[in-house]
Amino acid sequence: MSLPQKTREYRLTKPDGFHNLILTEAPIRKLKSTEVLVKVHAVSLQYRDLIVAKGQYPLGQKENVVPGSDLAGEIVAVGEDVKGWKVGERVCSNFATDHIHGDVTEEIKNTGLGAPIDGVLTEYKILPAHSLVRIPEHLSYEEASTLPCAAVTAYNALLGAVPLKGGDIVLVQGTGGVSIFGLQLAVASGATVIATSSSNKKLEIAKKLGATHVINYKETPDWDKEVLKLTGGRGVDHVIEVGGPGTIIKSVNATRYGGQIHVIGFVAGLADVSQLPVLILSKAVNVRGILIGSRTQFEDMNRLISAVKLKPVVDKVFDFEHLRQAYEHLESQQHVGKVVVKVSKD
The missing domain is CATH 3.90.180.10 (Medium-chain alcohol dehydrogenases, catalytic domain)
Structure with missing residues (x-):
C-alpha cells in the first residue's frame, strides 16, 4: 500500500x-x-x-x-x-x-x-x-x-511511589476521567473506594463501578467529616485530589496520619490555603504532584487492565x-x- x-x-x-x-x-x-x-x-x-x-x-x-x-x-x-x-x-x-x-x-x-x-x-x-x-x-x-493521560495518572497515583494494598481505602473526587479510572483501578487492586460528586445520578454510576460509599458534596458540604465517620475516625489511605486549592484542606482532614494525597488537578477553583503546611505537618501526610507517568508505568497498567478485563x-x-x-x-x-x-x- x-x-x-x-x-x-x-x-x-x-x-x-x-x-x-x-x-x-x-x-x-x-x-x-x-x-x-x-x-x-x-x-x-x-x-x-x-x-x-x-x-x-x-x-x-x-x-x-x-x-x-x-x-x-x-x-x-x-x-x-x-x-x-x-x-x-x-x-x-x-x-x-x-x-x-x-x-x-x-x-x-x-x-x-x-x-x-x-x-x-x-x-x-x-x-x-x-x-x-x-x-x-x-x-x-x-x-x-x-488510557494515556487519565488512566496512567490514576495508576501512577495509586500504584506508583507508595502502591496501595488490598484493604486500603481510597477517596476519589468527582467522576471525571482520572477519578473514574482511580475508582476502577483501586477496586481492581482490592481497595475500598469512597467517591464524591455533586450529582446523585453520577454517584449511582460510581456505585455500579464498585464504589462502596458515595457522598454528594452539595448535600454534605462537610464531606471530610463524613469520610472520617465512614472510616471510623481513621481517614483514608489515598486521595485522588483533582479539586486543588478549593478542596485540598478537606482532603488533608479526610486522610489518615501518614496517608497519601495525590495532587492532579485544580478544577475546584482558588481558596485560602495558608493553613495547609501546618495541617500537612500535623498529620505527617505525604502530598505528591502527579505529572501523568512513564511508558513503563503505562505497560504495567495495561497488564492489570488486561488481567481484570477492565473497561x-x-x-x-x-x-x-x-x-x-x-x-x-x-x-x-x-x-x-x-x-x-x-x-x-x-
Missing part, C-alpha cells in the same frame, strides 16, 4: 477559546529511522485541552498548536532502525513521548503532546518508537484512547468533523468518564 502524503489536522489558530480550532491539511514529512507513522483511530479529550484552548495552560504551550494528547491507532510505517514494532499493530503513545521510566524532568515535561509540542488531533501522527505501548486486546480504539468508561463519541461539539460537551461537565473523538472512518 502507498503511504499517505497528507494529513488533516486541527490547529488552534488563536489561544482564546476552542472556537479557534481550524481543520487544515498538512504534508506528512519523511520518517526518521527511529520513528513510526501511526494512523489515528481515536483521541480522548482532557480538561487540559480546554485550558490549552484558552491559552491558560500553566506548563506552557506553543503557538498554533495541534491539540490533544491521547491517541489510539495503528502503525502504518516504521523507520529502518525501529525494533520490536511492525505495521498493523494497535498502539497508544505515552503522554510525554520521552518519559520512558523514572521521574519526570524539565526535558521530559517539554515532550507532552498537545501543548509544548504538537498533539494528536490529526489523521496521521509521527511518533518516536520508544513512546509506544500495545493496546490491551479486549479494548476498542475508542476505549484505548482514554474504560466512555461517555460519548464524536466524529472528527465535530470536534468543537466534543469540546462543548466536555466543558458542560455533564459527562461521566471520557469524551472521545473518532478520527478514522474505518
Whole structure:
C-alpha cells in the first residue's frame, strides 16, 4: 500500500477559546529511522485541552498548536532502525513521548503532546518508537484512547511511589476521567473506594463501578467529616485530589496520619490555603504532584487492565468533523468518564 502524503489536522489558530480550532491539511514529512507513522483511530479529550484552548495552560504551550494528547491507532510505517514494532499493530503513545521510566524532568515535561509540542488531533501522527505501548486486546480504539493521560495518572497515583494494598481505602473526587479510572483501578487492586460528586445520578454510576460509599458534596458540604465517620475516625489511605486549592484542606482532614494525597488537578477553583503546611505537618501526610507517568508505568497498567478485563468508561463519541461539539460537551461537565473523538472512518 502507498503511504499517505497528507494529513488533516486541527490547529488552534488563536489561544482564546476552542472556537479557534481550524481543520487544515498538512504534508506528512519523511520518517526518521527511529520513528513510526501511526494512523489515528481515536483521541480522548482532557480538561487540559480546554485550558490549552484558552491559552491558560500553566506548563506552557506553543503557538498554533495541534491539540490533544491521547491517541489510539495503528502503525502504518516504521523507520529502518525501529525494533520490536511492525505495521498493523494497535498502539497508544505515552503522554510525554520521552518519559520512558523514572521521574519526570524539565526535558521530559517539554515532550507532552498537545501543548509544548504538537498533539494528536490529526489523521496521521509521527511518533518516536520508544513512546509506544500495545493496546490491551479486549479494548476498542475508542476505549484505548482514554488510557494515556487519565488512566496512567490514576495508576501512577495509586500504584506508583507508595502502591496501595488490598484493604486500603481510597477517596476519589468527582467522576471525571482520572477519578473514574482511580475508582476502577483501586477496586481492581482490592481497595475500598469512597467517591464524591455533586450529582446523585453520577454517584449511582460510581456505585455500579464498585464504589462502596458515595457522598454528594452539595448535600454534605462537610464531606471530610463524613469520610472520617465512614472510616471510623481513621481517614483514608489515598486521595485522588483533582479539586486543588478549593478542596485540598478537606482532603488533608479526610486522610489518615501518614496517608497519601495525590495532587492532579485544580478544577475546584482558588481558596485560602495558608493553613495547609501546618495541617500537612500535623498529620505527617505525604502530598505528591502527579505529572501523568512513564511508558513503563503505562505497560504495567495495561497488564492489570488486561488481567481484570477492565473497561474504560466512555461517555460519548464524536466524529472528527465535530470536534468543537466534543469540546462543548466536555466543558458542560455533564459527562461521566471520557469524551472521545473518532478520527478514522474505518
